[in-house]
Amino acid sequence: MQGPGAHRRESERGQASVELLGTLPVALLVALVSWQLVLAGQATWLAGNAARVAARAKAVGGDPKGAARSALPSYLRRDLEVAGTRGDDRVEVRVHVPLLLRRWGSPFKIGASAAMESQRP
Numbered sequence: 001m002q003g004p005g006a007h008r009r010e011s012e013r014g015q016a017s018v019e020l021l022g023t024l025p026v027a028l029l030v031a032l033v034s035w036q037l038v039l040a041g042q043a044t045w046l047a048g049n050a051a052r053v054a055a056r057a058k059a060v061g062g063d064p065k066g067a068a069r070s071a072l073p074s075y076l077r078r079d080l081e082v083a084g085t086r087g088d089d090r091v092e093v094r095v096h097v098p099l100l101l102r103r104w105g106s107p108f109k110i111g112a113s114a115a116m117e118s119q120r121p
Contacts, residue, residue: 032100040097040110046072048112051093054082055114058091068093081109090115 050068057067065082068091072080076095084091094111 036100039100040108043076043095043097044110044112046076047093047095047110048114050080050095051091051112051114052116054084054091054093055089055116058084059089059116059119061119064091079109081111088115089117 050071053071054064054068058064064084065080068082069077069080072095075098079096081094082091083094090113092111092113094109096106097108097110099106
């Protein structure tokens with residue numbers, strides 16, 4: 001003979017599976033958003049490095065756009081913008097933030113700037 005508690009345990013059978021299925025989409029969404037933030041952070045860091053390389057090239061009389069381009073991975077070179085005026089030592093580099101699905105174009109751009117005194121005689 002079964003006691004009154006046995007019936008209740010049987011009715012809760014599979015409850016953990018249902019709860020897992022309910023939280024799985026939320027966990028997946030959190031993981032995807034976190035990875036997108038990592039990609040945005042990496043793009044920011046790489047844009048800053050490219051701006052420093054471009055400023056260094058400009059300071060010695062080189063090509064800032066070519067230098068910035070060489071400092072970036074291929075997926076960030078596509079829509080690269082390098083800006084700097086002749087009289088100013090500052091160079092600004094802007095790149096698109098990469099998306100998880102590379103097929104989609106990113107509407108967001110991120111930039112960094114750097115300056116270095118001219119080393120030309």
